[in-house]
Amino acid sequence: MDFSNQLGLLDSLDEKAREENPSATTPFSLSAWQSKGVLRAIDRQWIEQLAQHAKEGNSEVNKSAVYIAGALCSAYLGAGHICIDLANIWQRPPEGIDLEELRAALEKSGVKSVSAWCQVLQTSCLVSSADSVVERPMVLAGTRLYLYRYFQYEQQVLTYLKGQFTVAPFAVDAALLATLFPNKADAVDWQKVAVANAASLPFSVISGGPGTGKTTTVTRLLALLVAQSLVEGKVLRIELAAPTGKAAARLTESISKAKAGLPLSDDVKLAIPEQASTLHRLLGSDFGRSRFKHNKANPLHLDVLLVDEVSMVDLPMMAKLIDAMPPQARLILLGDKDQLASVEAGSVLGDLSYGIEEVYFQPEWAERLSRLTGENLAPFGNASAPPISRALTLLRTSYRFDANSGIGYLAKAMNAGDSQAVLRCLQSNNTDVEWRTPEEGQTKADIATLAKGYDDYWEAVRQNLDIAKLYEVFSRYQILTAVRQGEFGVEKVNAQLEQYFYQRGRVKDPHVWYPGKAVMLTRNDAALGLFNGDIGLCMPDEFQRLRVWFMQPDGSFTGLLPSRLSEFEVVFAMTVHKSQGSEFDHVALLLPMTPSPVLTKELLYTGITRAKRSFALWGSSGLIRSATSARIERYSGLIDELWH
Ligand SMILES: Nc1ncnc2c1ncn2[C@@H]1O[C@H](COP(=O)(O)OP(=O)(O)OP(=O)(O)O)[C@@H](O)[C@H]1O
Numbered sequence: 001m002d003f004s005n006q007l008g009l010l011d012s013l014d015e016k017a018r019e020e021n022p023s024a025t026t027p028f029s030l031s032a033w034q035s036k037g038v039l040r041a042i043d044r045q046w047i048e049q050l051a052q053h054a055k056e057g058n059s060e061v062n063k064s065a066v067y068i069a070g071a072l073c074s075a076y077l078g079a080g081h082i083c084i085d086l087a088n089i090w091q092r093p094p095e096g097i098d099l100e101e102l103r104a105a106l107e108k109s110g111v112k113s114v115s116a117w118c119q120v121l122q123t124s125c126l127v128s129s130a131d132s133v134v135e136r137p138m139v140l141a142g143t144r145l146y147l148y149r150y151f152q153y154e155q156q157v158l159t160y161l162k163g164q165f166t167v168a169p170f171a172v173d174a175a176l177l178a179t180l181f182p183n184k185a186d187a188v189d190w191q192k193v194a195v196a197n198a199a200s201l202p203f204s205v206i207s208g209g210p211g212t213g214k215t216t217t218v219t220r221l222l223a224l225l226v227a228q229s230l231v232e233g234k235v236l237r238i239e240l241a242a243p244t245g246k247a248a249a250r251l252t253e254s255i256s257k258a259k260a261g262l263p264l265s266d267d268v269k270l271a272i273p274e275q276a277s278t279l280h281r282l283l284g285s286d287f288g289r290s291r292f293k294h295n296k297a298n299p300l301h302l303d304v305l306l307v308d309e310v311s312m313v314d315l316p317m318m319a320k321l322i323d324a325m326p327p328q329a330r331l332i333l334l335g336d337k338d339q340l341a342s343v344e345a346g347s348v349l350g351d352l353s354y355g356i357e358e359v360y361f362q363p364e365w366a367e368r369l370s371r372l373t374g375e376n377l378a379p380f381g382n383a384s385a386p387p388i389s390r391a392l393t394l395l396r397t398s399y400r401f402d403a404n405s406g407i408g409y410l411a412k413a414m415n416a417g418d419s420q421a422v423l424r425c426l427q428s429n430n431t432d433v434e435w436r437t438p439e440e441g442q443t444k445a446d447i448a449t450l451a452k453g454y455d456d457y458w459e460a461v462r463q464n465l466d467i468a469k470l471y472e473v474f475s476r477y478q479i480l481t482a483v484r485q486g487e488f489g490v491e492k493v494n495a496q497l498e499q500y501f502y503q504r505g506r507v508k509d510p511h512v513w514y515p516g517k518a519v520m521l522t523r524n525d526a527a528l529g530l531f532n533g534d535i536g537l538c539m540p541d542e543f544q545r546l547r548v549w550f551m552q553p554d555g556s557f558t559g560l561l562p563s564r565l566s567e568f569e570v571v572f573a574m575t576v577h578k579s580q581g582s583e584f585d586h587v588a589l590l591l592p593m594t595p596s597p598v599l600t601k602e603l604l605y606t607g608i609t610r611a612k613r614s615f616a617l618w619g620s621s622g623l624i625r626s627a628t629s630a631r632i633e634r635y636s637g638l639i640d641e642l643w644h
Contacts, residue, residue, distance in 0.1 A: 030044055030047065030067075030071065033071065033096070033097075036096040036097075037095075037096050038075055038094060038095075038096040038097055039071055039074075039075050040075065040078055042074070042078070043071055043074040043075045043078065044071075046070065046071075046074045047067050047070055047071050047074070049137070050066070050067060050070045050126055050137055051063075051067065053125070053126055053137060054066070054124075054125065054126055063109070064105060064106075064108065064109040065106055065109040065110070065111045065117055065120045065121075066120060066121060066124045066126055066127070068102070068105060068106065068109075069084070069086065069117065069121055069138075069145055070126065070137070070138060072084050072089070072094070073138060073145050073146070073147055074147065075094065076094070076635065077147060077150065077345055079094070080341065080342075080344070080345050080346070080347070080632075080634050081345065081634050081635040081636070082146065082150050082153075082154055082315055082345055082346050082634070082635060082636035082637070082638075083141075083144045083145060083146040083150065083151070083154075083635055083636060083637060084144070084145050084635065085143055085144050085145075085635055086114050086117055086118060086143045086144075086145060087114045087143040088143075088635070089102070090114075092633075095597060114143060118140060118142075118143060121138070121140050121145065122140060126138055127139065127140050127145070128140070128148070130142075130151070133151070133152075133155075135148060136148060139151035141637060144635070144637055146637075150315065150316075150345065152319075153315050153316050153318075153319035153346075154315065154319075154636060154637055154638065156319040156322060156323060157315065157318055157319055157322060157348070157638065158637075158638070158641050158642075160203075160322045160325075161203065161388065161391075161642065162387075164201070164202050164203040164391070165387040165388070165390075165391075167201070167202050169200040169201065169368070170199065170200055170201070170202075171228075172196055172199045172200055172224070172228075172372050173224070173227070173228055173231075174371070174372050174373075174374075176224055176227055176228065177192065177195060177196055177199075177224060177372060177373065178374070179263060179264070180192075180195065180220045180223060180224060180262070180263065180264070181195075181220070181373075182263065184374075188375045188376070188377065188380075189373070189375060190393060190394070190395050190396060190397070191213050191216065191217040191220070191395060192373045192375065193369055193373055193375060193377065193393055194206050194217050194221070194393035194395065195217060195220050195221045195224060196369050196372040196373045197369060197390070197391075197393050198218075198221050198332055198393070199221060199224050199225060199228075200368070200369075200372075201330075201390070201391055202328075202329075202330050202331070203330070203331050203332075203391050204330075204331075204332050204333070204391050204392070204393070205310070205332075205333045205334075205335075205349070205352055205353060205391055205392045205393070206218060206332070206333070206334050206392075206393050206395065207334075207335055207336060207337040207349065207353050207356065207392065207393070207394050207395070208336060208394060208395030208396070209336055209338065209395075209396075209398055209411060209412075209415070209609065210336070210398060210400055210401075210411070210583070210609045211398040211399050211400020211401060212395035212396065212397060212398050212399070213395055213397075213399055214308075214334045214335075214395060215251070215254040215255060215257075215258050215308075215334075216258050217395065218255075218306060218332060218334055219255055219258035219259055219262065219272065220258075220262070221332065222238060222272045222304070222306070223259075223262050223264050223268055223269075223272060225238075225304060225330075226238075226268050226271040226272055227264060227268045230267060230268065230271070235271070236271065236303045236304055237301060237302045237303045237304070238271075238272065238273050238302065238303065238304040238305075238306070239273070239277075239282060239300065239302045239304070239305050239306070240252070240255065240273055240274075240275065240276035240277070240306050240308070241276055241277055241278065241279050241281075241282045241305065241306070241307050241308070242276055242278065242279070242307065242308040242309045242581065243278065243279055243307075243309055243310075243312040243313055243317070243581065244278060244309070244312065244531065244532075244533045244534075244580075244581045245278055245530075245531050245533065245534045245551075246533060246534070246535065246581050246582045247308060247309040247312070247580075247581030247582070248276040248277055248278050248308075249276075249551060249555070250308075250581070250582070250583070251276040251308045251309075252274050252275055252276045252554070252555070253555075255272070255273075255274050255276070256274040259272055259274065275554060276308070278531055279307065279313070279317060279321065280292075280524065280531060282294075282300070282305075283300075283320060283321065283324055285524065292320055292324065294324035295320070295323050295324050296323050296324070298324075299324055299325065299326040299327075300324050300325065300326060300329070301326075302326065302329055303326075303328075303329050303330065304329065304330045304332065305321075305325065305329060305330070305331050305332070306332045306334065307321070307331070307332070307333050307334065308334045308335065309334070309335055309580065309581045310333040310334060310335035310348065310349045311335045311336055311337065311339040311340065311341060311342070311347075311349045311350070311580070312335075312339075312342050312343075312580050312581060313342055313348055313349070314342035314343070314344035314345055314346045314348070315342075315344075315345055315346030315348055315636070316344065316345070316346075317342075317344075318346070318348045333349065333352075335349045336609070337349050337350055337353040337356070337394075338415050338602065338605055339580060339602065339605065339606045339609070340576065340577060340580060340602045340603055340606045340632070341602070341632060341634055343577055345634075346634065346636060347632075347634040347636070348638070350634070351636055351638035351639050351642070352388065352391075352392070352638070352642065353392050353394070354639045354642070354643050355386075355389070355643050356389070356392050356394050357394070359382055359384075359385045359386075359389050360377075360380035360381065360382050360385060360389065361377070361380060361381060361382065361385055361389055361390055362381065362382070362383065362385045362387075362389070362390060363378075363381030363382070363383055364381075365381075365385075365390045366378060366380050366381035367381070386642060386643055386644075388642040388643065400612070404430075405430075405432060406425060406428070406430025406431070406432045406433030406615070407432050407433060407608060407609075407611055407612075407614075407615050409421075409425050409430070410422060410425045410426070410433055410608055410615065411605060411608045411609050413425055413628075414601055414604050414605045414608060414628060415601070415605050417601050417628055417629055417631070418628070419624070419625040419628035419629060422624060422625075422628050423621055423624065423625065426617060426624070431614075432611075432613060432614045432615065433614070433615050433616075433617075434614070434615070434616040434617070435616075435617050436449075436616060436617070436618045436619075437619070437620055437621065438593060438618075438619070438620055442593070443487060443593070444487050444496075445487060445488055445492075445493055445496065445590060445618075446618075447493070447496045447497060447500045448500065450479050450493075450497070450573075450588055450590070450618075451497055451500050451501070451572075453477035453479070453586055453588060454477060454497075454501075454572065456473055456476065456477075457470075457473050457474050457476075457477070457516070458501070458506045458516060460473040460474075461506075461515055461516035461539070464515075464539070464540075467537065467539060467549045467557045467559075468555075468557065470537055470539065471537060471549070471551055471557075474518060474535075474537060475582075475584060475585075476584060476585040476586060477584060477585065477586045477587075477588075478573075478574065478579065478582075478584040478586075478587055478588075478610065479493065479497075479572060479573040479574075479587075479588045479590060480573070480574060480575065480576050480579050480587060480588065480589045480590065480607050480610065481493055481573050481574070481575055481576070481589075481590045482575070482576060482589070482590070482591050482592060482596065482598055482599055482603055482607075483575070483592050483596055483598055484575060486592055487592075487593070488590055488591065488592040488593060489592070490569075490573050490574060490575050491569075493572075493573040493590065494569070494570040494571070494572055494573050495570075497570075497572040497573060498510040498570060498572070501516075513538050513546050513548075513562045514538065514546075515538060515539050515540060515546065516537070516538065516539070517537070517538040517548075517570070518535065518536070518537050518538075518570065518571045518572060519535070519536050519538070519548065519565070519568040519569065519570055519571055520533060520534070520535050520536075520568060520569055520570075520571040520574060520578065521533065521534045521535075521536070521565070521567065521568050522567045522568055522569055523566070523567040525565075525566070525567075527564075528560060528564060528565075530550055533578060533581075534550050534551075535550070535551075535571055536548035536549055536550045536560070536565070536568070537549050538562065539559075541559055545561070546561075546562060547559030547560060547561060547562070548560050548561075548562055548565060573590070576589070576603050576606050576607045576610075577603075579606070579607070579610050580606060582610060583610055583611075583612055584610055584611060584612065585611075585612050585613040585614070586611065586613060586614045586615075586616075587607065587608075587610050587611035587614070587615050587616070588615075588616040588618060589604070589607040589608070589615070589616070589617050589618065589619075590618045590619070591617070591618060591619030591620070591623050591624070591627070592623075593620070593623075595623060595626060597630075599623060599626065599627035599630060600627060600630040600631060600632050601627060601628050601629070601630060601631060602631070602632045603627070603632075604617075604624070604627050604628065
């Protein structure tokens with residue numbers, strides 16, 4: 001049934017409530033919440049569906065209390081949470097919600113405590129209990145309320161993980177492991193431990209910051225698995241994947257580099273694939289539909305699946321990936337747990353590795369790993385470590401940034417939420433870190449200075465370099481913004497950059513396609529086989545027709561007529577969110593002038609760690625300080641279920 005024409009329904013419910021109790025001073029009002037931005041139009045529509053369901057089901061006694069919970073549940077999902085914890089709202093109310101108003105609205109519905117609220121929900125025909133789930137719009141698990149589908153996604157992931165915890169460890173060839181790690185260091189070699197750990201298990205996570213050797217480690221892991229299976233006369237089917245085309249291309253490049261340095265035979269090297277695909281492609285995207293070709297009924301044909309940049313993978317995608325895994329296959333997840341979580345709901349990598357900083361392995365597991373690696377891991381045994389801990393290894397040493405690297409230090413300080421150290425680093429004389437504070441009264445971005453980073457690119461465009469070279473030059477520099485809207489938002493900055501390039505004669509007309517125009521797709525495109533986030537550069541083909549060139553995962557380029565592209569945006573600047581999975585030699589991160597809830601330490605950390613050689617931060621000390629201490633928190637049941 002289509003409820004989109006019933007937008008007034010809930011307001012009439014509001015009005016009815018007012019009629020029933022005209023003396024109430026703070027009636028529950030969906031429209032007020034919507035105008036404050038607490039609810040989106042889609043959340044209201046959802047409540048209307050609930051109201052319709054309730055009409056069709058039993059009569060609801062405490063309608064408002066159920067609708068309020070439903071509205072919040074939907075709004076929280078829009079903000080990236082998998083569920084809403086009804087007990088937690090009172091400590092951390094969402095922006096725009098007046099707790100007194102909420103309390104009054106609930107009291108009017110006869111609800112005076114969190115437990116009373118849960119009781120009302122338990123008796124509602126709209127809510128299923130987590131203990132015996134039936135298909136109803138919402139599911140209540142303790143004080144956590146989910147939309148039905150998201151509860152199912154979470155359960156799928158949990159059921160899979162708990163199943164993996166009971167699988168007996170696989171045999172690992174310690175001699176082969178030693179061949180792969182010939183050098184003995186004084187400190188524990190966590191890369192070796194990660195390989196021993198992941199080789200022992202059907203499911204593993206290797207997390208680490210930039211340059212900590214995730215690809216190096218996982219290539220050795222694949223080599224070990226391949227070499228072991230060759231001895232057994234088996235051929236392993238290995239697939240590599242990442243959430244975006246760009247991240248898949250990077251994985252392909254780094255695996256092929258890391259393979260070259262392996263101290264093993266060519267047979268082994270040849271059996272390790274280099275070609276990574278996007279998760280959508282791997283699962284057989286039905287573009288536009290949420291179902292994939294591969295699922296439980298039609299699982300992937302593989303023995304080992306390695307997924308990189310897992311911080312970008314949202315809960316629904318993780319559930320679908322797990323659904324498509326054949327029962328005996330291994331899943332290896334790589335990523336940086338401290339980066340921004342996925343754009344859509346959930347923070348799966350963050351939740352899986354929640355306690356990884358303090359908790360290591362169960363003592364008997366530490367002993368097993370010590371035996372395999374020759375490292376002394378006894379100090380890292382912890383009797384209270386939950387089963388998930390054995391699936392995780394954290395790589396802590398960055399080989400990309402030396403001790404004097406400003407970028408490395410800044411990333412560490414940001415990650416630790418240490419604003420003093422962040423500002424100290426920005427003020428020191430590191431050659432690779434620059435801090436640009438706004439002028440007194442500055443209201444616009446300094447486009448001329450920001451645009452300088454593209455001088456090499458425009459020179460390459462002028463020389464009509466071949467597309468591969470041009471792409472490489474373009475990828476050296478990137479302006480990142482924290483926000484989309486406003487003077488310092490990505491839209492305005494891109495428009496101003498195009499205007500600036502026009503004034504400098506680099507662009508003939510910014511309103512049409514021109515050589516050098518750089519765009520990013522904002523939607524998957526079935527017909528073209530391109531994905532949201534793919535970057536295209538406009539250049540003439542051999543007949544002087546302008547085409548937009550996209551790099552394919554195998555490194556080749558496809559040129560499309562501009563008219564074939566429908567949803568895209570200019571990408572001389574991109575948001576930090578969109579930059580995940582990419583790295584650039586030089587990065588300029590532009591913060592807005594006024595506080596914004598998106599300014600968090602995860603956002604700044606992600607921005608900083610996109611830079612390989614130099615990083616410039618444009619922003620005031622006040623905003624940097626407050627962002628450093630702001631953390632993103634996303635609610636789900638995974639942490640409770642896996643760690644507590
Ligand atoms: N144990 C090590 N000793 C010395 N150098 C290493 C070691 N491990 C990795 N490196 C080097 O550090 C660099 C980064 O390694 P790698 O690409 O594996 O890291 P990563 O964590 O995958 O990086 P990214 O942040 O790009 O994802 C590479 O040049 C690699 O050769």
